[in-house]
Every structure is written in structure tokens, then in C-alpha cells.
Amino acid sequence: DAGVTQSPTHLIKTRGQQVTLRCSPKSGHDTVSWYQQALGQGPQFIFQYYEEEERQRGNFPDRFSGHQFPNYSSELNVNALLLGDSALYLCASSYSLGAQANYGYTFGSGTRLTVV
């Protein structure tokens, strides 16, 4: 059973460009959360998607947007890239309802974004 799959694994972009990162959740999971992990820092919550809608959002600007598809997969979009957006972007999937919701997150291996 595949876990959480993220693509691409590495990406280099230029300041001002736009980027799209993709996440396929673990089979059966219906909720996707995105985190940004800057070098030497803990992961910071960006937002969470459930039933194709953004349910919760962290303290990130509107340049960060997302989408969830009917098959529960998700995309993270970042516009007008800044050097400070360089980080590891982690996707985590989970169940939202029922007893299985208590299992918590399953994380992907992340996408390493470098902005030059």
C-alpha cells in the first residue's frame, strides 16, 4: 500500500516565477495538509484541504494557494516566488472522520524547492 507520494522531489525556480507541487495521499485518506520546513526549522502549517475546500490556514500570504481534487490528491501553488520560499514542502494526509481519524498524519518525503 503506497504511502503519501509527492512530486517532484527537487525543484529549482527563479525569483518571481510560479510553482506547483503535487501530493497523492495515502490510500483511503481524505484530508491533505501542507507544511513548509525551512532549513533548520520545524515544519510550519500552510493549510489543510478536505472535501475539496480549504478548511484551515496558517499564517502564510495569499501567494500560497492550493487545490484538492475529487480523488483527494492535492496541489500547492506558490506565485511570485521569493528567495525566502526556499524550503522543504511536506504533504501530510489523514482521515478526518471516524475512529481512524485518531491515527493522525502520514507524511510524504517532501519536495525540496530552491529559489534562485
Added chain:
Amino acid sequence: AQSVTQLGSHVSVSEGALVLLRCNYSSSVPPYLFWYVQYPNQGLQLLLKYTTGATLVKGINGFEAEFKKSETSFHLTKPSAHMSDAAEYFCAVSDQPGGYQKVTFGIGTKLQVIP
């Protein structure tokens, strides 16, 4: 609001020695607490979690943590370090137990195991 403070960004122990990684939390509601491990170039793996009930929680790879409400602490321990334990460890807190959770992470502690 909730937050986590991890004391010590780097910890070194000898192989076979006790591992102790410190975590203090702040939460306005009864917290749900987690420890995650991250190996280089990988995502985070859940070691253990405290939701309700027994305050001593046992996790994978021989790790355990004790929830102490009076001290607002959730320190991670392992009796005997192994070389494979070298990794970065994150303490985290949430105000919800399940899939709705927005988890707040600490800054992390890098564990070095010396042969």
C-alpha cells in the same frame, strides 16, 4: 494558541547511553502531544503520541515519553542509544486528536550518537 519549546537544538550521546530529549508545551486546552523523527531527505515519521489516559506513552524503536501536566512537559527518552537513532526529532502539539488537527511543531533537536 499553542506552542512547543524544544530545549537543545543538538544533543550528543554515546552509543548505549540514555537518550533524553526535552519538550515543553503551551496550550489553552488539554493538549495532544506527539514526537516525530526525521531522517535526512525524508519526511516525518510518528514515534509516539499522547491523547488521553496513561501519561507514559510507549512508541516505536524503544522510545517512550511521559506527559507531565504540572510541568507542561513531554520529554522523550530511550534507555540505550543505537547508531540508527541519529536523526532529527520534533515535538509537536495539537488541540485536536484526529484528522482535523493542525499540528504545531517545535524547532527540532538533532541527535548525534557517538560510537
